[in-house]
Amino acid sequence: MLTDKRILLIIAGGIAAFKSLDLIRRLRERGALVTPVLTRSAEEFVTPLSVSSLAGEKVYRDLFDLTDEAEMGHIQLSRSADLIVVAPATADLMAKMANGLANDLASTLLLATDTPVLIAPAMNVRMWEHPATQRNLTTLQGDGIGVVGPNEGDMACGEYGPGRMSEPLEIVSEIESAMRVGALSGQRVLVTSGPTHEPIDPVRYIANRSSGAQGSAIAEALVEQGAEVIFVTGPADAARPNGVHLVEVETAQEMMQAVQGTLPVDAAVFSAAVADWRVASASESKIKKTKDGLPVLSFAENPDILATVSQMKSGRPKLVIGFAAETDDVIENATSKRLRKGCDWIVANDVSPETGIMGGSENAVTLISDDGAESWPRMGKAEVACQLAERIAKALQ
Template sequence: MITGKSILLVVTGGIAAYKSLELIRRLKERDVSVRAILTKSGSEFVTPLSVSALTGEKTFVDLFSLTDETEIGHIQLSRQSDLVVVVPASADFMAKMAQGRADDLASTVLLATDKDTLIAPAMNVRMWEHPATQANLETLVRRGVKVIGPGEGAMACGEFGPGRMSEPAEILSAIEDYFSTPDEKPLAGVKTLVTAGPTHEALDPVRYIANHSSGKQGYAIAKAMQQLGADVTLVSGPTKLSPPQGVNFISITSAEEMLAACQNAMPSDIAICAAAVADWRVAEPSKQKIKKKNNTEAPTLSFIQNPDILATLSQSGPNRPGLVIGFAAETEHVTENAVSKRERKGCDWILANDVSPATGTFGGDENTLFLIDKNGVNPWHKMTKDAAAKKLSKRIADHLTLNA
């Protein structure tokens, strides 16, 4: 829980600085106290007034403000928070941190703080990939600085690649992770299988059938379960995500490969099927690239049904997990379709969500779920996928405790 926590936010220069305002808003919604330091270059993109309007606090800018030094001082400012967050962290500011420079208020506070620091880098792809920046990053990580992102995408400069700052929802999840690391491990020793991501079903050596699943929800679940002590095996289709630390990661491509990996992971105490598995595949994929004929004739493809992984794992037998949880990604009649799916598949719980394009669920960082079990439908409010993963993991832990 981050309610009641205190964050010192450092906003440095860069076009991504405007996203710091959204982060402040999200933190304040959760009753987090936020104080902010705005660097000189940061104030070229957002104003002290806009930051103060959202934090409800004075925004600190000048290292040599006598009033600020009298009332609080940079030493006190550096230590009156639970976590220091730098959003965005520019290449220049990362260099200052790595070198231990203290030539403005923000760098002085970071040098004087006794609290942990989380940074969200943001810069041009060439600047991010430069050996100097990577060396500075290695230095900061070695010193214990926590890093979120950067992601890959289109940039304001027109280039594309790594260096795009993580979205406010992702940074918020990282902050929640920092304060939510459990001291106890209620799922210690619980063997857990999690599936995630899409599957790719080959048409020929260069084409395949797939879907828009990013794998974010499944990866978040694997991480949350591992944090509660579970022994996690994550079976994932192709994604751009890095596997969570501490899990047994198995990379697959097709639905048949995913089923084989899941069966090899049995027996397990819990199975959580969050993957978006393709329902169909081509009966006989071409061994060569399918070529156009006369530019008019479309190829005729014969499809067969893929194995039903959730239904297979839900079948009664000696290897059936004690708790099997599925996902139902729907575009209409969300809860009705999910209730029917739970009955057909034979699983214990279903988590239903609306993946219509307008929701932004596929590839996004937030989810609105409905947990469906034998007792009915339990709606969850919209939250980050990391928060949803933690909520699910806690519910699993409570369920196992009640049924021990």
């Protein structure tokens, strides 16, 4: 996958820089050609000699190295790679990237390039959660910069929380996804998945039996086709797909906010089993049994995510796909839902308990579009996902 692919690896200053050594080794194992760039602060954590020895290449460090300027130049260096990876990406370097600063070799390369960029943030949890860093992150993502991590865990400073740099193999997986060329290369696709949990009180909630397996499979199939996938999932049992931009939510309202935050996209696949209703006023304390009898719960309608996106007057995705999990009159109800919501396609299935589909490993779907209803044979959810991804690729061509 990475054989002879040219990776320009920028290593910024931070304790996570030591992971960059293993990242280089993993990339070289897969046949990648790694050109390393060290910031001055990175040299406090890893030595140019160790980086150069593992990469088998010269380490670039200084913007004003006149010999290098004569041989290659920082402009050529920034554009000769297939992908630029920043690992670790410190808060300082992210701020420079977001604001177009270029006062050292690393920031100049990043400003001068037209090559895709992937960053692996690493910093103290307070720095990561600071509004300025989050604003910079939003700006970078809006500029098309890929992001992997950070993970949650213990910090070198003794604190705990998000801010740990992703592990080298996680970064390699993202690099492989970024380098993949397929029918959906350059396309940005949103996928929602899993159930939502609507709180009744701190220990109880309303949910459904969706495992999220079909949504995860669809996201992976789209990644295989080369798409940039934003995966918004409720608290699903299924493993999270590799190579996606992951957004975890719990409630339908949170999912709505997350979906709106990802737009614009080229296509949206709404496979999540979103709860139609929520408790209007969830109790802040556990509801107890009393002599007064059963508690009375008042319900409120959740936002209709599919209809909201389908009926957008501007910025609507080129292709909007909904799912209809039905137990009766599957095709009739799904056809009606497509017209009511305003989406382009509906993927309908029968989730009656006897089918074993909800929460199972197989699915039997009917694709409903302007061309009518097309029933697919029962197959594994991964096969359904691949077939749907191919249809999406054709529709977006």
